[in-house]
Amino acid sequence: MKWQWNLGKFAGIDVYIHATFxxxxxxxxxxxxxxxxxxxxxxxxxxxxxxxxxxxxxxxYGHALTARKYGIKTRDITIYPIGGVARxxxxxxxxxxxxxxxxxxxxxxxVIAAGLFTYLTLTSSLVPLSELTIASGSFVExxxxxxxxxxxxxxxxxxxxxxxxVLRALLAMRMDYVKATQIAASIGQGVALLFGLIxxxxxxxxxxxxxxIWIGASQESSATQMKNAISGIPVGRTMxxxxxxxxxxxPLSQMxxxxxxxxxxxxxxxxxxxxxxxxxxxxxxxxxxxxxxxxAISAVMRSNPPAVDxxxxxxxxxxxxxxxxxxxxxxxxxxxxxxxxxxxxITEYLMIRSALQASKMVVPI
Ligand SMILES: [Zn+2]
Numbered sequence: 510m511k512w513q514w515n516l517g518k519f520a521g522i523d524v525y526i527h528a529t530f531x532x533x534x535x536x537x538x539x540x541x542x543x544x545x546x547x548x549x550x551x552x553x554x555x556x557x558x559x560x561x562x563x564x565x566x567x568x569x570y571g572h573a574l575t576a577r578k579y580g581i582k583t584r585d586i587t588i589y590p591i592g593g594v595a596r597x598x599x600x601x602x603x604x605x606x607x608x609x610x611x612x613x614x615x616x617x618x619x620v621i622a623a624g625l626f627t628y629l630t631l632t633s634s635l636v637p638l639s640e641l642t643i644a645s646g647s648f649v650e651x652x653x654x655x656x657x658x659x660x661x662x663x664x665x666x667x668x669x670x671x672x673x674x675v676l677r678a679l680l681a682m683r684m685d686y687v688k689a690t691q692i693a694a695s696i697g698q699g700v701a702l703l704f705g706l707i708x709x710x711x712x713x714x715x716x717x718x719x720x721x722i723w724i725g726a727s728q729e730s731s732a733t734q735m736k737n738a739i740s741g742i743p744v745g746r747t748m749x750x751x752x753x754x755x756x757x758x759x760p761l762s763q764m765x766x767x768x769x770x771x772x773x774x775x776x777x778x779x780x781x782x783x784x785x786x787x788x789x790x791x792x793x794x795x796x797x798x799x800x801x802x803x804x805a806i807s808a809v810m811r812s813n814p815p816a817v818d819x820x821x822x823x824x825x826x827x828x829x830x831x832x833x834x835x836x837x838x839x840x841x842x843x844x845x846x847x848x849x850x851x852x853x854x855i856t857e858y859l860m861i862r863s864a865l866q867a868s869k870m871v872v873p874i
Contacts, residue, residue, distance in 0.1 A: 513587060522573055522595075524566060525587040534558055557648060561655050562588055564621055568659065569595040571617035572610055572671075579606045582832075598832050604681035604689075611674035615663045618656040625653035667697030669725030677729075690730055697726035738859055744826045745819035747858040748840045748848030754779045755788065757807035764793055765802060775837035777846060778810045784839045784846050786810030814838055819847050826850045 512528040534555055541554035566588060573583035573595045584596040601607045629649060646654070664672040673693055680689035701722040708716030753767050754777045764776060768790065778786040788810045796809040815829045819842045830838055830852060840848040 520570065520574065522570075522583050523585040525585055527587055527589045530562075530588055553648065557651065560648075560652055562593075564618060564652070564656055564659065565593040567621065568614045568617050568663075569593040571613040571615075573597070575610045575613040576601065579603075579610070581610075599828055604678040604686075607674055607681075608678035611671045611678065614671050615660045618659045618663075622653050622656035622660070625649055625656070629653065665700060665722070666693075667700040667722045667726060668694060668729040670722070673697050673726070673729070694726040694730035697722055697729075701726065738863075739823045739827070739855065742823045742858075743819065744817055744821050744823055744840055744850050745842075745848070747823055747855045748819065748850045749773075749837075749854050750848045752777070752849050754846070755806050756780065757785060757805065757810065759806045760803050761793065761797055761800075761806065761809065762802040764788060764806065765797070768793075775835070775849075775851075777837075777839040777849060778806055779846060782845065784814070784816075784841060786812045787814045787835050787837065787839060789836060811835060816841060817850055818842060823850075823855055827852060827855065 513525040514528075516524045516526055518524070537554050537558050538551045541551045544550070566586065569586045573586065576583060576595075576597050579601050581601060582598045584598060586593060586595045597610075601610055663670050664675070666672040666676040668674070668677075676696065677689050677693035680692055683689075701719045703719075704715045704722065705719035708714070708719055752773055753771065755764060755767070757778055757780050767773065767776065774790040776788050777784055778788060786807070788806055792809055792811070796804060800808075814835050815833050815838060817826045817829060817838050817840045819840050826838065826840075830836065830850070837849050837851045839846055840850050
């Protein structure tokens with residue numbers, strides 16, 4: 510159970526809502542009830558939260574649809590109580606593209622706020638700007654202010670906020686990507702420290718945000734270092750070459766024996782020496798529960814897995830592992846299966862290489 514519900518598919522992207530979001534809705538309803546004991550207040554409080562999160566979803570679509578222009582798919586958009594997350598299949602390579610993808614989220618909220626501002630001006634129901642707050646005022650006014658705060662909050666120059674990516678993209682136009690990330694992450698952690706310090710003097714929300722930014726900054730910097738460590742390495746050096754394979758006609762019981770006998774989880778399926786699929790351990794277990802062990806591998810395997818050539822770079826193999834959701838991809842060369850590539854094996858390769866580098870030995874791999 511993933512504790513999230515599908516709200517539907519819009520523009521080809523599934524939108525999910527996380528179960529904890531309902532807690533937020535319940536809490537907003539409850540606190541409005543405590544304050545006023547009126548159902549209409551509870552109703553308008555909840556309606557406001559839903560309108561706010563509709564704006565958050567549109568913000569995520571700003572990122573997702575811009576990424577699509579650069580050929581990057583978005584797996585899904587999930588709404589959590591602290592905001593939305595659009596899971597892009599990868600980040601854009603070019604700094605200018607990352608800049609646009611990062612900026613188009615907050616840009617959506619600028620447009621919404623401007624639209625609401627125009628509406629308020631046209632209906633002459635706008636109160637002077639100095640008297641506007643998020644907590645008081647009409648529904649439309651508060652929604653406008655909340656969109657303004659979304660823009661400001663997201664443009665804080667720190668990961669995982671959009672501002673952090675904007676900063677990194679701007680730096681990366683002038684220097685190497687890893688260095689740009691490190692500088693952006695350090696600035697983010699500086700911001701986190703500052704927020705944390707202010708938060709210590711009684712603002713719990715700021716403390717929470719500081720914590721959130723700190724974690725985000727260090728995650729981004731290590732992910733980029735990892736990316737840098739694997740660049741320029743061909744798959745052939747990091748692949749598993751001692752593996753077992755299955756035939757499409759084998760029964761599931763054959764795979765059960767192989768799993769028990771060795772440490773391999775996922776198996777390439779060969780028909781006349783040609784790769785026709787992959788069976789993952791998860792798919793195997795699900796099929797075993799549903800149909801028993803006499804079913805043929807061909808009914809369970811994922812057909813035509815993405816091809817990886819042994820001369821390709823590890824980076825693109827990892828990307829295909831991520832995109833396809835298949836943890837072990839067959840590696841071929843001139844049509845022949847020569848190995849299997851997994852994220853785990855690549856990590857092992859990197860560990861061995863860095864141990865050798867630390868020992869100042871000649872690096873043979
Ligand atoms: Zn964003």
